[in-house]
Amino acid sequence: MPPAVSPNVVRELAAVVGAANVIVPGDERLVVFGTDWPGRVQQVPALVVRPGSTEEVCAVVRVLAREGLPIVPQGGNTGLCGGAVPSQPDREVVVSLARMRRILDVDTVANTMLVEAGCVLQQVQQAAAEAGRTFPLSLAAEGSCQVGGNVATNAGGVSVLRYGSIRSLVLGLEVVLADGTRLDMLSPLRKDNTGFDLKQLFIGSEGALGIVTQVSLALHPLPVETVTLMAAVESAGSAMAAFERIAGTFGARVVAFELLDAASVDAVVHHIPGARVPFEHATPFAVLVQLEDTLATSSLASQAEALVMQLLEDGICNDACVAQSGAQAQALWALRENITESLRGIGRVQKFDVSLPLRRIPQFLTELAPGLTREPSLRLFVFGHVGDGNLHVNVVAPTGTADSAVEFLDDLVYGLVSSHGGSFSAEHGIGQLKLGAMRRYKDGHQLRVMHLLKNALDPRGLLNPGKVLPA
Numbered sequence: 001m002p003p004a005v006s007p008n009v010v011r012e013l014a015a016v017v018g019a020a021n022v023i024v025p026g027d028e029r030l031v032v033f034g035t036d037w038p039g040r041v042q043q044v045p046a047l048v049v050r051p052g053s054t055e056e057v058c059a060v061v062r063v064l065a066r067e068g069l070p071i072v073p074q075g076g077n078t079g080l081c082g083g084a085v086p087s088q089p090d091r092e093v094v095v096s097l098a099r100m101r102r103i104l105d106v107d108t109v110a111n112t113m114l115v116e117a118g119c120v121l122q123q124v125q126q127a128a129a130e131a132g133r134t135f136p137l138s139l140a141a142e143g144s145c146q147v148g149g150n151v152a153t154n155a156g157g158v159s160v161l162r163y164g165s166i167r168s169l170v171l172g173l174e175v176v177l178a179d180g181t182r183l184d185m186l187s188p189l190r191k192d193n194t195g196f197d198l199k200q201l202f203i204g205s206e207g208a209l210g211i212v213t214q215v216s217l218a219l220h221p222l223p224v225e226t227v228t229l230m231a232a233v234e235s236a237g238s239a240m241a242a243f244e245r246i247a248g249t250f251g252a253r254v255v256a257f258e259l260l261d262a263a264s265v266d267a268v269v270h271h272i273p274g275a276r277v278p279f280e281h282a283t284p285f286a287v288l289v290q291l292e293d294t295l296a297t298s299s300l301a302s303q304a305e306a307l308v309m310q311l312l313e314d315g316i317c318n319d320a321c322v323a324q325s326g327a328q329a330q331a332l333w334a335l336r337e338n339i340t341e342s343l344r345g346i347g348r349v350q351k352f353d354v355s356l357p358l359r360r361i362p363q364f365l366t367e368l369a370p371g372l373t374r375e376p377s378l379r380l381f382v383f384g385h386v387g388d389g390n391l392h393v394n395v396v397a398p399t400g401t402a403d404s405a406v407e408f409l410d411d412l413v414y415g416l417v418s419s420h421g422g423s424f425s426a427e428h429g430i431g432q433l434k435l436g437a438m439r440r441y442k443d444g445h446q447l448r449v450m451h452l453l454k455n456a457l458d459p460r461g462l463l464n465p466g467k468v469l470p471a
């Protein structure tokens, strides 16, 4: 078979971005760009192109569109649904945003920041902190994921309770369309009701409608006081009772409320040197809570300690630890943030990122466990941003387990989620790994409108084919 991309086209692309920024067949880096973070999808791209500016993205897309070549936008490649890697081998061109990492403006009057899409999330957080502000999106992949990828997946993370997902933090966007047109929706105005709010279309569109090249972000004041605590609870029901009391008392000061089951915590303790559980006795579940205040009017720590005492007295939790230093807080967070990494490599991990109405969570977990006994070698790990209803259900089978032995899991988990009124993808998106669930569980009318929008913006289906929308 001839190469998907002719030598003339490679030369043309090299003239736009520089020869060093076109990675061609034979270069072993192509395999890295074609492999997703969990290692579940490996499809070698025909080519990788790394533009350094919006103008270069436009020029690259124009060449690829003229040639009818499929385009896969790639950010930090930390996505968990195979969205940032090709869906077929040797035919698709990865456009990596990694060189576009300039912080273009920080405005502490309007509390806004303008960044290129390839900025790594941690870089954005640091730039905000240096300006005396916070950019509150936070997730365990923040050292690698990019703001463009965060926008494209509408990333959630641990601070959704207080700040929302990134959709609530995006004021403006610049996007390159499938024909190479630059769409400027960058205005950081907080009020602008001039017709359809087009930028919303691209947030969470997983690279299927356009390539995000710049983002205007909303900043927030730095917290003056932060309290981190972990409590041991007997059941998911007790975890939800603790949430009701904590959210009822602290309201918008609750930034994070995470659930960790014993299996997940054990995995971290075995995987991460120095990781330690802060409780005397083993506990089926722990909750990790972060509170923040931007006003130094009252002691958040003493109020939190008083509430913890109440929870202990009322038997809602049976042990608790309020961090007394930044290092202690970090150690508690490490137990949560290292779960995904710790599960990698212990077997064949089947990931379900679901959300449920809060009151249904205990019942959902009660009904899930017996369903798994059909395959005795399976191990269940449950954790997640439970305060906003998001559970990460991970089922691990021994390495080498046949597909046929675990294929019942999709029906089991998604069927239960659906029966409880939940969503089969809370924050990770659809990519190429959840197309079956999309076909089966997404409302048909909504799917039809999504196809209409896709056809209007990308009639030849060149942007991220085989992702998000089932054929």
Ligand SMILES: Cc1cc2nc3c(=O)[nH]c(=O)nc-3n(C[C@H](O)[C@H](O)[C@H](O)COP(=O)(O)OP(=O)(O)OC[C@H]3O[C@@H](n4cnc5c(N)ncnc54)[C@H](O)[C@@H]3O)c2cc1C
Binding pocket: 037, 072, 073, 074, 075, 076, 077, 078, 079, 080, 082, 083, 084, 085, 097, 117, 138, 139, 140, 141, 144, 145, 146, 147, 148, 149, 150, 151, 152, 153, 154, 155, 156, 157, 158, 206, 207, 208, 210, 211, 212, 213, 340, 341, 427, 428, 431, 464, 467
């Ligand atoms: C350890 C770990 C923890 C995680 N925790 C969370 C979490 O708490 N919350 C959460 O929401 N996610 C989480 N994720 C998933 C992942 O980090 C997020 O989805 C993240 O937003 C992806 O960003 P990225 O730059 O890596 O995107 P990529 O993986 O590169 O791409 C993801 C999708 O976005 C598209 N895309 C990327 N960049 C662009 C662009 N500039 N323009 C258009 N499309 C683009 C890709 O084509 C792909 O479809 C976690 C992942 C890991 C590995």
